[in-house]
Amino acid sequence: MTTTPSARAVSQYATTTGNLSARIALHAYGTNPQDWFSWLGARLPLAGDVLEVGAGTGELWRRVDRPASGLRLTLTDFSPAMCVRLREVPGARVQRCDAGRLPYADAVFDAVIANHMLYHLDDPDAALREFARVLRPGGRLAVALNGRDHLAELDTLGPAVGRTDVAAGFHQDGTTAEEAPARIAAHLGDVTVERYPDELAVPAVEPVLAYLASMVGPLTAAQESAVRDQVRARIEAEGAFRVRKHTVLISATRGPR
Known part of the structure; x- marks a missing residue:
């Protein structure tokens, strides 16, 4: 079993976009009428030269209204499969690269976005140094991360599929919402934190099964039956x-140099 954040990311995302798509789909059952991408988009600096690092499938740019002009968008990811999807985003420049070694000159971007990706890195400080380096003075960094209690109810299903490491291996690993502000403040100033208010209310078993399969691979008949029993019991009772969510947007600014 893989044990480092980057090794898990490679096993999950290097050759497929399906796992990420299954996880995004589960969040369609959020109770906040403003979905995550709309909420995030309303808070992003969307002008000038904008870089998203670890952009995944580019779902943000399919959900957020982009200005008709004044935005020059660059998208990166380590995954060849993700970069194929990113090239479908109109008008975006796409680059496959390592977040800790960005292939850009100093002070060339007005904003850097890291949406749910820092926890996939073995050395998040290397990436934060790079984010600060490529930002222009006054440029903004936007980082989305999860707290340690994020999706806690899904974690309880891990033993049903014989994987007690589900939480530790995916959304509680690496950099979390609790410790990230201090880490970011070591590289940038004016750090602020805003929590996205939401929880999931999933009305059926199938989306939960799809989510778990995206994490651990195809479920056996016995595993699927165990999950169905637990989830159905909760649906009947409630x-x-x-599922509780704990997601924050951390913003910071590069000062003059």
Whole structure:
């Protein structure tokens, strides 16, 4: 079993976009009428030269209204499969690269976005140094991360599929919402934190099964039956399978140099 954040990311994302797509799909059951991408987009600096690092499938740019002019977008990811999808984003320049070694000159971007990607890195400080380096003075960094209790109810299903490491291996690993502000403040100033208010209310078992399969691979009949029993019991008792979310947007600014 892989043990480092980067090794897990390679096993999950290097050759497929399906795992990430399955996880995004589960969040369609959020109870906040403003979905995550709309909420995030309303808070991003969307003008000038904008870089998203670890852009995944580019879903943000399919959900957020981009200005008709004044935005020059660059998208990066380590995964060849993700970069194929990113090239479908109209008008974007796409580069496959390592977040800790960005192939750009100093002070060339007005904004850098890192949406749910820092926890996939073995050395997040190397990436933060790079983010600060490529930002222009006054440029903004936007980092989205999860807290340690994010999706806690899904974690409880791990033993049902024989994987007690589900939480530790995916959304509680590496950099978290609790410790990231201090880490970011070591590289940039004016650090602020805003929490996205939401929880999931999943009305059926299938989306939960798809989520778990994206994490651990195809489930056996016995594993699927165990998950169905647990999730159905919660739906019958509460009207939905409710899952807490803990997601924050951390913003920071590069000062003059």
